[in-house]
Amino acid sequence: MSKILVIAEHDGVMLNPSTAKTVSCASKIDGAEIDVVVFASSAKEIAGQAAALQSVTRVLTVERQENEHAVAAVLAPQIVVLCEGYSHVFGPSTTFGRDLMPQVAALLGVNQISDIMSVLSSHSFKRPVYAGNAILTVEAPVDQIVVATVRTASYAASGTGNSAPVSTTNVDAELPTHTRFVDLQSGATDRPDLQTANKVVSGGRALGSSENFEIIYKLADKLGAGVGASRAAVDAGYVPNEMQVGQTGKIIAPDLYIAIGISGAIQHLTGIKDAGTIVAINKDEEAPIFEVADIGLAGDLFSIVPELTDAL
Amino acid sequence: MEKILVGLKRVVDYNVRVRVKSDGSGVETDGVKMSINPFDEIALEEALRMKERGDASEVIVVSIGATEAQQQLRTGLAMGADRAILIESSGELDPLRVARIFKALVDREDADLVLLGKQAIDDDNNQMGQMLAAIWGRPQATFASRIELNGNTARVTREVDAGLETNEIDLPGVITVDLRLNEPRYVKLPDIMKAKKKPMDVIPLAELDVEGGPAIRELTYEAPATRERGIMVDDVAGLVAALKDRGLI
Ligand SMILES: Cc1cc2nc3c(=O)[nH]c(=O)nc-3n(C[C@H](O)[C@H](O)[C@H](O)COP(=O)(O)OP(=O)(O)OC[C@H]3O[C@@H](n4cnc5c(N)ncnc54)[C@H](O)[C@@H]3O)c2cc1C
Numbered sequence: 001m002s003k004i005l006v007i008a009e010h011d012g013v014m015l016n017p018s019t020a021k022t023v024s025c026a027s028k029i030d031g032a033e034i035d036v037v038v039f040a041s042s043a044k045e046i047a048g049q050a051a052a053l054q055s056v057t058r059v060l061t062v063e064r065q066e067n068e069h070a071v072a073a074v075l076a077p078q079i080v081v082l083c084e085g086y087s088h089v090f091g092p093s094t095t096f097g098r099d100l101m102p103q104v105a106a107l108l109g110v111n112q113i114s115d116i117m118s119v120l121s122s123h124s125f126k127r128p129v130y131a132g133n134a135i136l137t138v139e140a141p142v143d144q145i146v147v148a149t150v151r152t153a154s155y156a157a158s159g160t161g162n163s164a165p166v167s168t169t170n171v172d173a174e175l176p177t178h179t180r181f182v183d184l185q186s187g188a189t190d191r192p193d194l195q196t197a198n199k200v201v202s203g204g205r206a207l208g209s210s211e212n213f214e215i216i217y218k219l220a221d222k223l224g225a226g227v228g229a230s231r232a233a234v235d236a237g238y239v240p241n242e243m244q245v246g247q248t249g250k251i252i253a254p255d256l257y258i259a260i261g262i263s264g265a266i267q268h269l270t271g272i273k274d275a276g277t278i279v280a281i282n283k284d285e286e287a288p289i290f291e292v293a294d295i296g297l298a299g300d301l302f303s304i305v306p307e308l309t310d311a312l
Numbered sequence: 313m314e315k316i317l318v319g320l321k322r323v324v325d326y327n328v329r330v331r332v333k334s335d336g337s338g339v340e341t342d343g344v345k346m347s348i349n350p351f352d353e354i355a356l357e358e359a360l361r362m363k364e365r366g367d368a369s370e371v372i373v374v375s376i377g378a379t380e381a382q383q384q385l386r387t388g389l390a391m392g393a394d395r396a397i398l399i400e401s402s403g404e405l406d407p408l409r410v411a412r413i414f415k416a417l418v419d420r421e422d423a424d425l426v427l428l429g430k431q432a433i434d435d436d437n438n439q440m441g442q443m444l445a446a447i448w449g450r451p452q453a454t455f456a457s458r459i460e461l462n463g464n465t466a467r468v469t470r471e472v473d474a475g476l477e478t479n480e481i482d483l484p485g486v487i488t489v490d491l492r493l494n495e496p497r498y499v500k501l502p503d504i505m506k507a508k509k510k511p512m513d514v515i516p517l518a519e520l521d522v523e524g525g526p527a528i529r530e531l532t533y534e535a536p537a538t539r540e541r542g543i544m545v546d547d548v549a550g551l552v553a554a555l556k557d558r559g560l561i
């Protein structure tokens with residue numbers, strides 16, 4: 001039987017939605033028993049949120065001061081101790097999981113499977129390679145622990161309403177001090193989170209400035225949508241990096257994605273191929289974005305976007 | 313700081329539209345343009361700037377793979393690296409093995425800093441730097457968009473999902489770089505000539521005593537599901553109607 005340990009991602013207060021998606025992936029393995037572990041300085045709140053997730057069998061908490069803003073080098077040795085007896089250890093393929101899980105794999109002496117997008121059996125999975133231009137089926141050895149990250153955009157969050165038991169554990173592991181968290185700067189907004197929003201409006205290089213980007217925010221607010229951007233818009237400094245959608249930004253799967261003044265480079269499309277409906281607004285009728293758009297409108301965004309905002 | 317090791321992986325150029333082979337055994341690479349992994353070029357640029365500022369004395373580019381990877385190493389030398397090491401191997405290499413090879417080179421060279429890409433754009437693994445840091449028992453700072461060296465420590469700004477996180481690490485250590493760290497320089501013709509005289513060590517993999525991890529078998533490659541081109545609407549009214557039709561607004 002598969003015994004899966006899921007590493008919870010959180011910010012010290014709230015469980016990140018990536019955890020519910022990772023649990024959802026783990027639950028696709030037949031007969032899996034799923035435990036979620038929360039490493040924190042104070043884990044109670046977060047553990048409660050994890051315990052509410054459907055399919056979770058148990059929640060473990062490991063509370064110690066070092067687990068506040070813990071870096072990978074601090075978490076990995078604790079996970080290695082804790083995962084004894086488990087057949088799988090899963091983390092999300094967010095920057096948190098991608099930073100951490102390969103360390104766990106290396107310390108355990110196994111290879112890691114990155115970005116599981118589909119579960120075929122307890123040891124065989126599909127994952128994207130070449131920026132999603134190919135899908136690779138892989139098979140992990142059955143006599144070894146499987147360490148993997150889960151492509152969160154491929155899974156709906158596991159539902160809530162469960163009340164799994166929570167237990168506190170002590171982990172005896174020596175933790176390094178060579179890596180220190182200094183600070184986190186985030187342009188926190190009240191807008192829906194890009195990675196979980198049902199609707200996302202993104203702007204590209206065509207916006208031309210951060211002032212002009214206001215029309216994107218206005219449209220998004222009217223729709224109750226999250227806001228994203230192409231890499232070109234981020235590089236040009238119109239918006240902060242956490243808004244980037246694509247191969248090297250966020251991979252998202254909203255029901256509605258509106259790409260405005262974005263050409264549709266392959267690296268951008270990688271980030272949105274699981275979106276429900278893609279709308280493209282671009283003045284160039286030949287722009288590659290129209291090849292994947294469900295609804296296209298050719299024209300000048302500076303007149304179309306305000307008009308659309310008013311019409312909603 | 314004495315030595316910086318930089319990983320340069322030879323990969324299918326990022327402009328190539330990759331196609332899956334009809335028998336599902338891999339992707340087409342015959343006659344396809346190959347380049348330095350774009351993230352690795354940025355890692356090298358950063359190492360060169362460190363050296364130019366007087367923060368390091370030697371930049372060594374390292375590739376693990378086929379004989380042909382010498383081309384990418386030569387490009388690295390032309391950009392300004394001092395010397396190159398190719399660990400030559402014709403077969404598939406698992407990431408843990410690559411990390412262990414880097415660890416062997418770190419020991420051999422007594423490196424102070426290893427600069428890598430955050431991910432190789434072929435396998436999209438995003439693992440190697442983290443694995444290396446773990447087995448080396450040294451710090452890592454992944455997804456770097458800014459690196460500030462202060463003697464024996466480095467302050468690294470990292471592009472994470474929530475924004476920009478700053479970590480301070482003790483050196484030696486591993487830093488993996490993101491795209492916004494810098495813009496790599498162009499190679500000039502005279503540099504290409506000069507690079508021909510720079511040393512390149514070619515070491516057969518068998519000479520290093522490095523084992524791989526238990527293999528994750530690659531069964532088949534397939535093309536991804538494609539999205540169909542949809543409808544074009546004429547104006548905003550048409551767009552609003554189409555969105556209403558689908559129950560999206
Ligand atoms: C390794 C690597 C990773 C990358 N990762 C990413 C990634 O994660 N995400 C990402 O987005 N990119 C990524 N890129 C960059 C990508 O290749 C493109 O350069 C980028 O997506 C282009 O952004 P853009 O569409 O905003 O700009 P452009 O390609 O310049 O397109 C601008 C578009 O706006 C249209 N336009 C101009 N004016 C108007 C107007 N007034 N009204 C309407 N339309 C107008 C133009 O017709 C054009 O189609 C990556 C590149 C590399 C090499």
Ligand SMILES: Nc1ncnc2c1ncn2[C@@H]1O[C@H](COP(=O)(O)O)[C@@H](O)[C@H]1O
Pocket residue numbers: 318319320321322349351352355374375376377407410427428429430431432433435436437438439440441
């Ligand atoms: N075969 C290789 N040769 C040189 N560097 C490599 C190799 N494989 C991986 N790397 C380095 O490790 C980084 C991350 O690779 P990966 O974990 O495969 O996505 C790359 O950007 C390179 O800097």
